[in-house]
Amino acid sequence: MSKFSLSDKAFDRLNFLFVLLITIIIIYPLIFVISASISDPHAVNTGKMWLWPVDVTFEGFQRVFQNDAIWIGYKNTILYTVVGVIVHLFVLLPAAYALSRKELMGKKAWLWFILFTMLFNGGLIPTYLVVRNLQMLDTMWAIVIPGVVGAWSILVARTFFQQTIPDQLVEAAKIDGASDIYLFFKVVLPLSMPIIAVMALFHGVALWNQYFNALIYLRTEDKFPLQLILRQILILNEVSADSASSAAGSAQSFADQIKTASLVKYAVIIVSALPLLIVYPFLQRFFVKGVLIGSVKE
Amino acid sequence: MAKDQSIQRGKRATIKKSFQRNWQLYLFMMPVFLYFFIFHYIPMYGVQIAFKDYFATLGIWGSEWVGFEHFERFFSSYYFWRLLKNTIILNLYMLVLFPLPIILALAFNELRNGAFKKWTQTLTYAPHFISVVVVVGMLVAFLDPNTGLINHLLRALGIDSIPFLTSPDWFRHIFVWSGQWQTLGWSTIIYLAALAGVNPELHEAAKVDGATRMQRIFRINIPSIMPTIVILFILNIGNFMQIGFEKVLLMQNTLNSETSDVIQTFVYETGILEGQYSFAAAVGLFESAINIVLLITVNQIARKVSENSLW
Numbered sequence: 185m186s187k188f189s190l191s192d193k194a195f196d197r198l199n200f201l202f203v204l205l206i207t208i209i210i211i212y213p214l215i216f217v218i219s220a221s222i223s224d225p226h227a228v229n230t231g232k233m234w235l236w237p238v239d240v241t242f243e244g245f246q247r248v249f250q251n252d253a254i255w256i257g258y259k260n261t262i263l264y265t266v267v268g269v270i271v272h273l274f275v276l277l278p279a280a281y282a283l284s285r286k287e288l289m290g291k292k293a294w295l296w297f298i299l300f301t302m303l304f305n306g307g308l309i310p311t312y313l314v315v316r317n318l319q320m321l322d323t324m325w326a327i328v329i330p331g332v333v334g335a336w337s338i339l340v341a342r343t344f345f346q347q348t349i350p351d352q353l354v355e356a357a358k359i360d361g362a363s364d365i366y367l368f369f370k371v372v373l374p375l376s377m378p379i380i381a382v383m384a385l386f387h388g389v390a391l392w393n394q395y396f397n398a399l400i401y402l403r404t405e406d407k408f409p410l411q412l413i414l415r416q417i418l419i420l421n422e423v424s425a426d427s428a429s430s431a432a433g434s435a436q437s438f439a440d441q442i443k444t445a446s447l448v449k450y451a452v453i454i455v456s457a458l459p460l461l462i463v464y465p466f467l468q469r470f471f472v473k474g475v476l477i478g479s480v481k482e
Numbered sequence: 483m484a485k486d487q488s489i490q491r492g493k494r495a496t497i498k499k500s501f502q503r504n505w506q507l508y509l510f511m512m513p514v515f516l517y518f519f520i521f522h523y524i525p526m527y528g529v530q531i532a533f534k535d536y537f538a539t540l541g542i543w544g545s546e547w548v549g550f551e552h553f554e555r556f557f558s559s560y561y562f563w564r565l566l567k568n569t570i571i572l573n574l575y576m577l578v579l580f581p582l583p584i585i586l587a588l589a590f591n592e593l594r595n596g597a598f599k600k601w602t603q604t605l606t607y608a609p610h611f612i613s614v615v616v617v618v619g620m621l622v623a624f625l626d627p628n629t630g631l632i633n634h635l636l637r638a639l640g641i642d643s644i645p646f647l648t649s650p651d652w653f654r655h656i657f658v659w660s661g662q663w664q665t666l667g668w669s670t671i672i673y674l675a676a677l678a679g680v681n682p683e684l685h686e687a688a689k690v691d692g693a694t695r696m697q698r699i700f701r702i703n704i705p706s707i708m709p710t711i712v713i714l715f716i717l718n719i720g721n722f723m724q725i726g727f728e729k730v731l732l733m734q735n736t737l738n739s740e741t742s743d744v745i746q747t748f749v750y751e752t753g754i755l756e757g758q759y760s761f762a763a764a765v766g767l768f769e770s771a772i773n774i775v776l777l778i779t780v781n782q783i784a785r786k787v788s789e790n791s792l793w
Contacts, residue, residue, distance in 0.1 A: 195695045199592050206586060207602040210609060210663060213620060216631065220623075231634030275517055278510035287504045289497065294511065301518055303774065306525025307766035308746075309753040313531075313542075314524050330521050333514065364506035393613035396728045400754050411615045418619025419732055449623060453616050460611045468604060475671045 221245070221450035229446055244451030254452060256406060257413035261392060264409055268328045268391040269384050275333045276383060277376075280341030281368055284349070302335045315401060326401035327391075327409070337383055340474070344379040345372065382474035385467055389460060410456050417445075417452055532764035545760075552764035561743065569744040569769075575658045576726075580718060583666055584711060587673035588699055606667025618732040621660055622647060648737035657733060657742075661726060672714065676707040712790040720777035745769045 215235065220228045224239035232238055248254055282288050283295070305311075311330060320326040349372055357367050373380070395411035402408060464471075501508070527542070532552060534545040556562055586606075593599040609617075624630050625646040633643035646652045684702045693701065727746035734742040745765060753762025785791035 192695055195592070196594060199589050200595075200598070203586075203589050203593060203598075203602050206589075206666070207605050210667060211605045213624065213663070214608065216624075217620060229629035231631060231638075234631065275513040279514035282507040282510040285504075285507055287500065288507050288511075289500060298514070298518060301522040303777070304526060304770070305522060306527075306529050307763060307770055308749050309759050309763040309766055310525035310528030310531065311521065312754060313528055313759065314521060318520075329517075332517055338514065364504065364510070368510070389611060393611075393615075395613070395615050396731070400750075411613055414613070414615045414619060415732065418615065419622055446623070446629065449619070453619060457612060457616060461608070464608065464611055465604060468607065471607075472671055476675050 217450050217453050220446075221454045225446040228450070241447075244447040244449075245455070247448050248451045248455055251448070253405070253408075253413050253416075254410070254455070257408055257410040258455075260407060261410040264324060264327045265388050265391045267324065268332070269388045271328055272332050272337075272387045273380065273384060276337055276341055277373070277380070278368065279333075280338050281345055281372055282364075283338065283342045284345035285354070285364075286351075298335045298338055312400060321401055322403045322407065324407070327397055330397065330401075337386070341379055341383060344376065348375055378470070378473065381467075382470050385470055386474055392460065414452060414456055418449060529763060529767055531760045532767045534760055536760040536763075548760075552761045553768065555761065556765050556768065561748070564740075565743055565745050565748050568741055569746075571741075572654055572657065572730075572744060575654055576661065577718065579658065579662055580715060582662060583669035584673055584707075586666060587670035587677060588703060590670060590674060591677045591703065592695065592699070603667070603670075606670075608667070609664040610668035612664065614729045614732060617660060617664055618729060621656060621733070625656070647733065648735060650738045650740040650742070653733065653738045653741045657726070657730065661729070673707055673710060676710040677703060680706040708788065709790045712784050712788050713792065716777070716780050716784055716792055719780040720773065 219233060219235065219237045221244055222240050222242060223233045223237045224241055225244075227233040227238040283291065288294070315321060315326050315330055320329065353371065354367060357371060362370075393411065395409070395415055398409050398412050399415075402412070531542055531545065533547060533549060534542075535548050536542065536545045540546075590599060590603060593602075625632055627633055627643045627645045632646070636643055644652070646656055680703060684706075685698055688698050688702060727744065727750075730742055730744055731747050731750060734747060746769070749762045749766045749769075752758045752765070781791050781793065
């Protein structure tokens with residue numbers, strides 16, 4: 185260890201610089217995207233814009249707002265996220281509550297039934313066939329239902345209920361003749377707002393950001409969520425623009441096309457990430473809490 | 483005999499009574515039960531199509547058994563070794579970087595300035611909330627051979643621009659390091675929680691003995707969070723071979739497929755795009771089997787070596 189014998193002061197300085205450097209590396213691409221979204225695309229594409237906005241323009245945002253596909257995608261994503269979160273809570277919370285109660289018979293079997301799915305799953309194709317056989321292809325339900333809840337969330341919520349709802353409270357209410365349904369809505373849920381927030385947020389973010397289920401289950405463009413539209417704009421168009429420019433067509437119009445493409449590109453990233461970026465700083469502690477409750481070993 | 487029967491009858495009566503009193507709890511379990519049954523257990527049953535020639539009209543049960551035909555076809559195909567190699571290398575590469583969040587968490591933990599600590603944490607967590615589509619979109623923009631920032635920088639340094647995203651040599655590096663960019667900060671949370679639980683008396687005692695900061699990190703902090711490290715390492719292995727396939731799919735193109743073709747993208751291509759359900763299910767099953775074997779093996783080793791394990 186002797187070769188590490190730095191003085192405490194030198195250690196503090198080095199450590200500070202190390203964390204600062206990592207933070208700058210991580211945050212720089214985000215600052216770049218924000219600046220690029222309101223900069224002149226020419227400045228961005230020629231490398232003149234590298235930190236702060238150059239030749240500020242809001243044309244990119246204007247074109248995003250005029251783009252119907254983006255708006256339809258946005259609307260779809262909001263719909264899928266809201267419905268998905270509601271269904272998620274509807275499936276998750278009652279089960280987690282029931283599993284936290286000692287009156288539930290066969291608890292071991294129930295838990296195995298749920299935990300087993302963490303170890304084994306049928307895989308992509310058999311799951312796809314189930315969704316197809318249920319006639320859910322190309323409907324909102326193909327986005328909302330598969331993956332509506334995971335074993336991990338159930339265990340986390342159950343742990344929370346076990347820790348925060350005192351047994352005596354439940355027993356007393358039951359002696360007074362309260363039913364489980366009444367208890368659940370009138371006593372348990374009001375005491376459980378933190379866990380409900382955490383679960384809704386985790387699932388909401390996942391739904392907002394996912395594209396793969398939409399890619400395999402949806403066919404009609406009108407139903408595409410924002411992430412699929414983003415994929416077309418950010419990733420697929422890029423490829424086609426590239427091959428077009430190498431084909432040496434009418435250079436002027438291609439340059440123009442590339443210009444608007446890159447204008448929209450950064451603006452659409454901002455617009456899509458905006459809801460999350462706005463709520464994130466306020467909700468950070470909830471997210472952190474979610475990770476921490478989840479890490480409690482059973 | 484008679485006594486046994488009466489006990490059994492008594493037990494059955496208690497169960498019946500308990501059920502009558504608590505039937506609503508079972509009602510509460512219904513949605514979860516139906517969901518897991520339909521979307522997890524039926525697909526597990528459906529895995530048998532890997533050993534059949536699945537025709538939609540015949541159904542899973544009605545389709546004809548073909549044994550290991552699909553597996554044999556997969557193992558003997560020319561792309562098998564390429565897929566396996568790419569999948570393993572990509573995941574080993576990610577696994578090698580497993581200590582990075584631990585290092586960052588240890589560094590966060592040593593920060594004296596509370597406000598600085600809070601700010602740097604908030605900022606480094608942020609990329610976790612960005613979708614993979616946007617991350618890959620950003621890569622496409624930053625790494626563009628003509629207009630991308632990185633290539634501008636390279637040219638300024640007198641280096642020819644590099645077509646990063648269409649080059650098989652670069653795919654793994656870009657994939658893995660962009661993944662680190664996205665998850666590094668977020669992954670520190672769990673280690674920070676473990677570090678917060680380290681007994682402060684240990685540090686006090688070490689200070690009295692004249693231990694330096696580095697010594698205390700190596701002799702106190704790291705041993706204290708070792709159980710967390712082991713558990714997360716096992717969980718990481720359990721996901722070996724399937725992490726990040728959705729991002730691979732987005733980054734893949736015909737020019738970099740030499741290194742970006744992995745088992746999961748192959749399942750997607752042959753199964754979903756080409757409709758070879760049985761063959762793709764067989765390939766997917768092969769992969770899950772490897773995963774389970776790995777998980778169980780690593781868990782056994784961890785239990786022997788460190789007394790920390792999942793089960």
